[in-house]
Amino acid sequence: MGSSADFRSDHIPLAYFITFRSYGTWLHGREGSVDRFHNTYGPPKLRANAARHRYNRQLLKQPPVSLDKKRRAAIKSAIRETCEIRGWRLWAFNIRSNHVHTVITARCDPDRVLNALKANATRRMKETHCWHNERSPWSRRGSKRRLWTKEDLSAAIGYVLYDQGLPRPE
Secondary structure (H helix, E strand, O other), rough: OOOOOOOHHHOOOOOOOEEEEEEOOOEOOOOOOOOOOOOOOOOOOOOOOHHHHHHHHOOOOOOOOOOHHHHHHHHHHHHHHHHHHHOOEEEEEEEEEEEEEEEOHHHHHHHHHHHHHHHHHHHHHHHHOOOOOOOOOOOOEEEEEEEEOHHHHHHHHHHHHOOOOOOOOO
8 A cells, every 4th residue: 555655746637638529510531630540649630531521421420510609608607517516627618619628627537527528518508408419419539638737738728718719700
């Protein structure tokens, strides 16, 4: 049995930069997409491939999900509530028409954070009557970057808050 002296804080990131997309809005075949064979940091991304994009559109089990004003408000509320209830530190978030960015400190696995955010956002959208489908409004998985330094944390917060462009008018 280890002592508290065995605990190493360098094994716990300062935060996670978590991104997840709404279903069907970013398919392989689009310019800049990434698949399991090209999932590396930085270039190269995939070039546009109309046939692959068309094929992936045909595989969709429901229409692509757009996050309109009402859905974004429900997601915003759910993210805040999830972090508050679980004692997670919410540094920043930005909900776009087809994806969600969050920067969160949580002393658990990032998969748990991602799954909780998606589940509670879906629940809140159903409660506010802006999601009626039994299927999930989210694509599978999501991005879960670990932020190890204050510089990484600051850069992720800046990206989420200021580098997403202006929201689309409703």
